[in-house]
Ligand SMILES: Nc1nc2c(ncn2[C@@H]2O[C@H](COP(=O)(O)OP(=O)(O)OP(=O)(O)O)[C@@H](O)[C@H]2O)c(=O)[nH]1
């Protein structure tokens with residue numbers, strides 16, 4: 003928009019001013035009536051499939067204001083200001099990438115999962131301002147502010163995750179904030195968010211960020227203007243200092259503290275990158291760190307998770323050097339050439355190189371030789387005469403050599419008059435171009451060893467090395483480093499949250515590896531303490547709510563209130579240390595034991611607190627030097643972070659081979675891989691690792707038939723049905739098409755209790771047609787259980803599924819389950835070998851039944 007210079011009435015001037023301002027004015031301008039259009043538009047702001055509750059999301063849209071001038075000052079939206087600063091060439095607002103991971107997980111989310119809203123704008127110079135994108139910008143801003151405020155409230159729901167990138171050209175206005183953009187960011191919180199999440203931001207020693215590092219045009223004033231983050235602070239929470247351990251995003255160089263790194267980097271599908279950097283190339287100075295986990299990561303993730311994360315980091319496409327980034331002898335490489343070269347130069351970086359195929363000499367374009375690589379590789383174009391910018395008029399394999407090479411040749415007694423054309427072979431022999439005669443061997447000259455370090459000439463390869471190089475090159479193949487244990491059959495253990503999956507896993511570990519190691523105990527201790535504080539925090543927050551609703555019954559005495567407030571403040575700020583002082587512990591213990599909090603706890607179902615809450619709080623707050631017991635570890639729910647990917651190896655004796663005395667050789671080896679987080683997409687990224695899984699064991703808490711479950715969008719489901727649908731989805735993945743299935747119907751003890759108590763199976767919609775006959779206790783439970791088994795088998799119509807009831811809290815039961823799995827694996831093997839035939843069953847049978855041809859039922 004430009005201002006007209008002609009004389010205008012003040013009214014018109016006002017109108018023009020308003021027209022400009024109107025782009026920054028948030029208004030609920032979209033007609034209210036058309037809900038589905040609004041939903042469509044909103045949905046378009048998020049990536050396909052993002053979990054968003056469109057009915058409850060708060061937003062506003064901006065549209066140009068066309069009405070009469072108004073008499074009051076108009077508010078400015080914080081992040082659209084640069085539109086008005088350059089009046090001659092208003093930039094087109096082409097891209098909005100506002101929100102990445104806003105919210106993570108559900109359940110008792112700690113302060114560390116505070117939502118992170120972010121956005122940035124990019125502009126395309128010279129194009130006109132886009133009205134619709136301005137509208138979306140403001141909507142995005144509103145989403146962001148809402149996310150921020152919800153974060154403060156620390157609710158426990160899942161929020162929308164991303165708004166798609168709409169265009170790609172970077173905006174100098176945003177990345178390189180200059181003094182001229184003063185007043186742009188009027189709202190300090192907006193400033194903070196913009197700074198925290200400016201993708202591609204990297205820290206320079208002054209604390210500013212350098213947009214050039216990300217391939218973005220720097221601002222006119224060079225380094226990004228007036229944003230100052232104290233050196234060493236976390237890019238997300240702005241806490242910490244230079245001594246705080248941090249993880250660096252490989253793509254943008256942003257650094258995050260241990261509290262923020264998992265929130266910002268999410269499931270790390272490409273290794274250590276902020277979520278919005280996924281798909282972007284890695285910074286070249288970070289490339290040497292690819293696949294090398296930091297200490298911080300090792301603390302946060304399990305060894306198996308680290309292994310997978312590092313594997314993704316090393317192997318994912320966007321982290322690879324791209325062939326077109328390397329130019330050899332003036333020609334961009336193609337993929338095969340790059341692979342060849344990478345076997346030679348492990349640390350190959352993007353750039354222009356020259357390569358003398360005849361001798362194997364290699365260097366950067368315009369520079370002297372850097373090293374020898376295998377000769378005669380089919381990479382790049384023909385060697386250019388001026389490849390190393392030589393000015394000596396002496397040519398080696400057609401390349402004009404540099405001064406230092408010239409001096410070295412002279413020192414070695416090689417005749418180097420102007421216009422000398424030499425040929426050099428990989429083994430050091432040399433002669434005049436076009437002549438068959440070999441004049442000598444450079445590498446064998448006694449002076450050579452002294453001279454090449456002196457002239458910084460690369461060390462020539464010995465003839466042995468030359469022979470070996472071929473063999474090494476042949477053996478250097480990209481080997482996928484998936485989790486592989488020789489001769490062990492992979493058992494994949496899956497289960498929805500709270501199904502008992504990790505109890506089974508831990509039991510297996512104890513059964514086969516003995517007790518937990520001191521490191522594991524320490525890790526569990528920290529996790530359990532963290533959980534205990536979260537539980538207490540949930541109780542204290544609930545108490546405040548209940549007090550507002552119901553009054554004095556929920557009022558704490560002043561002293562405890564003070565202590566509670568301090569505790570909650572520390573939790574909100576993420577400052578609470580895992581090891582708290584004796585005094586604090588005693589205060590927390592008093593709070594927990596206070597009748598008011600106990601009263602609050604009696605409503606634990608409303609608060610979705612797990613059954614183990616009281617046990618954990620009792621132990622953690624009452625024991626000074628708390629060390630978790632095996633029971634604590636087994637019963638503490640949701641201990642793992644993320645998907646909780648973990649593995650344990652064990653062996654079981656094959657009882658069918660027991661006539662032999664060699665017990666060791668009778669044992670079969672297994673690798674149990676346990677993974678949760680099925681309800682999120684994180685699970686999918688592990689799928690490629692499961693191709694050679696021999697059996698899939700799915701754990702369901704059969705007692706969940708009357709339980710509710712809130713999904714990531716906040717919608718309520720029956721927990722058993724939710725778990726069933728996950729199971730169904732998983733077995734449908736192509737990699738599990740032929741995998742035998744075992745369904746562990748866990749928490750049978752709780753199931754028995756509930757059925758006996760009279761909580762009808764029909765509470766679950768899926769079991770609505772259940773009508774038991776007979777009344778004895780055992781027949782009731784048995785019938786109900788058989789009915790459930792039958793329902794599963796019917797549901798998975800056509801798939802062979804083995805079922806087993808279980809109480810995972812009992813070690814012997816888990817041991818039995820493992821043997822059961824072993825039996826099934828053997829049956830399956832024999833079946834594949836044609837020894838067995840599967841007998842389709844149609845009754846409520848607990849296990850699938852088989853027949854051996856000619857031998858009848860077994
Ligand atoms: N009564 C009973 N409780 C069980 C059984 N199996 C597990 N639990 C308890 O159920 C809770 C959840 O078990 P976990 O093993 O943590 O469940 P999970 O599937 O790993 O779920 P998350 O930890 O939430 O991912 C724990 O407190 C266990 O002690 C069982 O068979 N019976």
Ligand SMILES: [Mg+2]
Pocket residue numbers: 500503504505639640641642
């Ligand atoms: Mg668990």
